[in-house]
Amino acid sequence: MPRTLYDKLWDLHEVTQREDGTYLLYIDRHLIHEVTSPQAFEGLRLAGRKPWRTSSNKATPDHNIPTTDRQLGLKGIKDEVSKLQVTTLDDNCKEHGIEQFDIEDERQGIVHVVGPEQGITLPGMTVVCGDSHTSTHGALGSLAMGIGTSEVEHVLATQCLVATKQKNMNVQINNVLPKGVYSKDLTMSVIGKIGTAGATGYAIEYSGQAIESMSIEARMTVCNMAIEAGARAGMVAFDEITLDYVKGKPYAPSGTQWDNAIDLWKDLKTDLGAHFDETIKFDASELKPQVSWGTSPEMVIDIDSVVPEPKSNSESNALDYMGLKTGMKPEDIKLDQVFIGSCTNSRLEDLRIAAEIVKGNKVSKSLKRAIVVPGSGLVSKAAIEEGLDQVFMEAGFEWRAPGCSMCLGMNPDQLDEGDHCASTSNRNFEGRQGYKGRTHLVSPATAAAAAIAGNFVDVRSIVG
Amino acid sequence: MNEYTIHSAKMVPLDRSNIDTDQIIPKQFLKSIKKTGFGPNLFDSWRYLDSGYPGQDNSKRQINPEFVLNDKRYEESEILISKANFGCGSSREHAVWAIQDYGIKCVIAESFADIFYNNCFKNGLLAIALPKDAIEELFRISEEGKNIHVDLINQVILDSAESEIVKFDIDNFRKTCVLEGLDEIGISLKHSELIKSFEKNKKEVTPWIFK
Numbered sequence: 288m289p290r291t292l293y294d295k296l297w298d299l300h301e302v303t304q305r306e307d308g309t310y311l312l313y314i315d316r317h318l319i320h321e322v323t324s325p326q327a328f329e330g331l332r333l334a335g336r337k338p339w340r341t342s343s344n345k346a347t348p349d350h351n352i353p354t355t356d357r358q359l360g361l362k363g364i365k366d367e368v369s370k371l372q373v374t375t376l377d378d379n380c381k382e383h384g385i386e387q388f389d390i391e392d393e394r395q396g397i398v399h400v401v402g403p404e405q406g407i408t409l410p411g412m413t414v415v416c417g418d419s420h421t422s423t424h425g426a427l428g429s430l431a432m433g434i435g436t437s438e439v440e441h442v443l444a445t446q447c448l449v450a451t452k453q454k455n456m457n458v459q460i461n462n463v464l465p466k467g468v469y470s471k472d473l474t475m476s477v478i479g480k481i482g483t484a485g486a487t488g489y490a491i492e493y494s495g496q497a498i499e500s501m502s503i504e505a506r507m508t509v510c511n512m513a514i515e516a517g518a519r520a521g522m523v524a525f526d527e528i529t530l531d532y533v534k535g536k537p538y539a540p541s542g543t544q545w546d547n548a549i550d551l552w553k554d555l556k557t558d559l560g561a562h563f564d565e566t567i568k569f570d571a572s573e574l575k576p577q578v579s580w581g582t583s584p585e586m587v588i589d590i591d592s593v594v595p596e597p598k599s600n601s602e603s604n605a606l607d608y609m610g611l612k613t614g615m616k617p618e619d620i621k622l623d624q625v626f627i628g629s630c631t632n633s634r635l636e637d638l639r640i641a642a643e644i645v646k647g648n649k650v651s652k653s654l655k656r657a658i659v660v661p662g663s664g665l666v667s668k669a670a671i672e673e674g675l676d677q678v679f680m681e682a683g684f685e686w687r688a689p690g691c692s693m694c695l696g697m698n699p700d701q702l703d704e705g706d707h708c709a710s711t712s713n714r715n716f717e718g719r720q721g722y723k724g725r726t727h728l729v730s731p732a733t734a735a736a737a738a739i740a741g742n743f744v745d746v747r748s749i750v751g
Numbered sequence: 752m753n754e755y756t757i758h759s760a761k762m763v764p765l766d767r768s769n770i771d772t773d774q775i776i777p778k779q780f781l782k783s784i785k786k787t788g789f790g791p792n793l794f795d796s797w798r799y800l801d802s803g804y805p806g807q808d809n810s811k812r813q814i815n816p817e818f819v820l821n822d823k824r825y826e827e828s829e830i831l832i833s834k835a836n837f838g839c840g841s842s843r844e845h846a847v848w849a850i851q852d853y854g855i856k857c858v859i860a861e862s863f864a865d866i867f868y869n870n871c872f873k874n875g876l877l878a879i880a881l882p883k884d885a886i887e888e889l890f891r892i893s894e895e896g897k898n899i900h901v902d903l904i905n906q907v908i909l910d911s912a913e914s915e916i917v918k919f920d921i922d923n924f925r926k927t928c929v930l931e932g933l934d935e936i937g938i939s940l941k942h943s944e945l946i947k948s949f950e951k952n953k954k955e956v957t958p959w960i961f962k
């Protein structure tokens with residue numbers, strides 16, 4: 288029977304069915320960060336259990352660590368509560384012999400940037416992490432899902448996840464994206480259309496010409512936000528672009544193992560005639576740059592459109608919270624801060640796109656602050672080699688050390704009350720970037736152009 | 752985990768859809784390495800008028816009189832009712848721990864986000880999804896300040912006069928998780944031998960995942 292990519296990945300990892308009807312799914316890779324793991328390790332300890340397979344687990348701190356004073360290492364964490372969480376991760380990794388890229392390691396970074404960059408996450412794998420944006424890794428043709436802390440403990444102890452099979456959804460994006468419209472705009476448009484619960488209970492496979500012609504980094508941006516559409520997993524079939532990306536990565540197979548891997552990976556695509564429970568089609572050529580106006584990622588508009596009339600209680604609350612009025616144009620929104628970073632958009636390609644727009648310009652005087660936070664130490668290093676840090680700093684951006692930073696503001700990088708921020712992150716929830724902060728989700732290009740103008744502009748007029 | 756049979760309690764109505772886990776427990780409280788103590792900060796930025804931080808004396812804070820959890824009528828409610836897509840966003844299990852720590856024993860909504868729903872049952876928190884009209888009915892009853900009975904064994908919700916409001920679906924395993932509190936890891940480890948042989952095969956076919 289013809290199978291979807293998701294079916295195949297599932298079949299490759301199904302260990303057994305438990306009596307209760309759920310399945311044990313073997314987990315190849317388990318990524319760990321400091322926020323969702325301490326209680327899981329504590330649980331293991333209390334039950335006298337040990338990790339099942341140490342090599343499966345790789346850890347890095349990202350959520351809590353400051354993006355300044357990195358040379359100070361742990362001493363750079365001023366907040367004692369945050370520091371305890373980071374040192375707890377250090378201790379847990381040491382105790383169990385788990386490999387960690389710690390705060391002083393140049394490979395440290397946002398867990399979803401580090402995994403693919405190192406080849407720690409590879410095609411055909413099952414990947415889990417106590418973080419909902421684990422869906423990112425699906426861009427490599429893997430089954431990657433966010434899990435809760437109890438599940439983290441379960442995976443540590445058994446190397447399996449208790450799972451039920453999801454339904455299959457195909458999000459097909461035909462044609463190619465116009466100039467000035469990026470994978471971020473695409474993924475936001477999809478969420479705008481199907482809603483934040485539109486794919487609940489489904490695993491999404493993204494396909495179509497727009498996806499096929501995208502780089503892996505751009506595909507990661509798309510899969511990253513699958514969770515914002517309610518899907519636990521988003522994925523893209525393996526192809527030549529995947530192969531080129533994976534080749535030579537530190538943890539990728541080499542020699543004869545590499546040849547064997549390719550043989551297996553070649554099959555990581557949906558068979559002709561396989562059944563999808565739901566198929567949604569988009570025409571990429573009709574998509575426009577997106578800006579979110581509300582407090583849910585489904586509250587998005589095209590750059591050339593206006594803030595809509597609220598249709599529900601939640602939408603009126605959102606308008607109030609954001610301090611916006613129906614009929615306002617994106618260019619009427621005065622910005623206070625700009626944040627380029629997060630696991631959605633902090634890879635080298637994102638920084639290049641933003642730098643191209645920033646080059647030779649100055650950050651608007653009306654902004655309090657504009658920051659660039661590379662996704663990992665290695666992204667940062669590569670960007671510096673290309674001189675991107677200089678481009679940003681000359682324009683008036685601050686160049687920071689890697690981490691989640693202002694995506695969720697667990698560290699000191701936060702919005703002030705009432706601030707409007709153009710952000711390349713993935714969530715515009717109330718208070719996400721700082722108490723009473725107002726987040727507008729955009730692509731790196733739109734964020735860069737907004738930093739120069741002080742308000743939103745249509746980047747198609749700049750790069751078009 | 753608490754034993755759960757028939758639960759009779761008042762409801763607190765949260766009339767919003769897409770309530771995300773960032774609202775349920777804001778990020779600054781995620782710095783804790785414990786599972787307890789999150790209750791006073793449940794819905795922190797809606798519940799208080801100032802911005803909270805970990806370790807603070809919450810009794811000294813200014814409460815937001817307009818937020819439903821602060822409404823005297825809903826004091827001591829042990830059932831939280833809400834609209835569609837409850838618990839969306841971040842996978843933080845702290846959201847469930849906060850709800851439980853506050854004293855809520857059951858969350859009823861039109862629908863739930865996947866990860867949150869899973870997290871509930873891993874902690875023995877009962878989450879029930881109901882059709883829109885049943886939710887409307889519960890909202891109405893909650894405003895009258897009346898109790899409802901959640902009869903998990905028979906999967907039915909009754910009003911204070913013991914007449915049926917609505918039946919609900921729940922899969923058997925989840926039901927047992929709440930009723931008895933299971934050691935899920937223990938159950939999975941019964942399959943250790945199978946996992947081992949599966950892994951052995953993996954080692955031959957995809958040795959690179961063991962790097």
Ligand code: SF4
Pocket residue numbers: 349350397398399418420629630631690691694695712713
């Ligand atoms: S960058 Fe943001 S969304 Fe991504 S893992 Fe960090 S906090 Fe989560």
